Amino acid sequence: MKIIKLNAIDSTNSFLKEMATNTSAENFTIVVAESQTNGRGQQDCVWLSEPFKNLTFSVYLSFRKFQIKHKKNLLFAVSLAVYEAIKEETELSISIKWPNDILSGNKKICGILIENSIQKDKIKHAVVGIGLNVNQTEFSKITSNVSSLKLLTRQNYDLDVLLKTIVSKLKIRIDQLACKEFEKLEEDYLKVLYKKNTPTMFKDRKGVLFMGLISGISKEGLLQIELEDETIKEFGIKEVSFV
Incomplete structure (x- = not known):
């Protein structure tokens, strides 16, 4: 596992994608930014994050024979890893909002962006961007439906510890993906899916x-x-x- 720490970057996903294109990136290469100026969410939504207070990073995942028809299981694996890491570090009551936001109640605390590189019928590699609101306590009035770990628990968190826990959980879930434990991944995902079976x-x-x-x-x-x-x-x- 290789960790690259940057003081400031426009987008860790963009940086890691370019790096993977120009060099031979090692599996589980991680790019962490203390300040991200142009973070991206699903379908070009902007992810705003106060410098030095949150966890904004991307992970490079390479695959050998991962068929694109199973791509939803990658979403399950990544979402569950982040969910489990937050639960372990905070014991908060949280859920996964489809496809891959993490909520506490109805407040968003984490966003995930997965960008796949496709070759024929297989996913060659993926860049997974994760933005977790950690120690930030003030947000724009426009984003009233967001929160942070500190706002919810009144505790400060070590960003490096959180990063290590997320990556540890991610490796476990990606191993399940490699072993084609698709039913288990989907079962675990649906158990914690926001508003599942609720009118x-x-x-x-x-x-x-x-x-x-x-x-x-x-x-x-x-x-x-x-x-x-x-x-x-x-x-x-x-x-x-x-x-």
């Missing part, structure tokens, strides 16, 4: 409100919601939101 109000991309409950994840990694007429409808990222 909830949703809004689709057209602004239409509807009641439903999250029932599972499709083979393609889409969110499955059971509607009031007991039919199952599937949604991709940004196609549905909680009200």
Whole structure:
């Protein structure tokens, strides 16, 4: 495991992707930024983080024969690793919001971005970006649905300790991925999925409100919601939101 620490960078994911393109990156190479000026979330959303107070890093994962049809299991593995690390270090009551945000109650404390490099029908490697709000206590009024470990527990946390715990959990879950323990990964993910089997109000991309409950994840990694007429409808990222 190789750890590269940077004082400031626009995006650890962009840095690591470029590094992997230009050099032979070692599996589990980690790039950590004390200050990230242009962090990215799902579908080009911006991840804002106060310098020196949070954990913003990316991990390079290489694969030998990981078929793209199983890519949702990589999402499960990464999300569970971060979830388990936070639970171990804080004992907070948390959940995973599909696809891979970590929530405490309805407050987001961690965002994850997975960018895959595809070769034919296989994922050659992935760059996993993780942004965890740790010791930051003030956030923009625009982002009222976010929180941090310190706000929730009133404790300061050692960023290096948190990083080591996350990477340790990630190695365990990636080993499960390599051993094709897909059913176990999905089972564990669904156990801690936010609003699973709970009647909830949703809004689709057209602004239409509807009641439903999250029932599972499709083979393609889409969110499955059971509607009031007991039919199952599937949604991709940004196609549905909680009200």
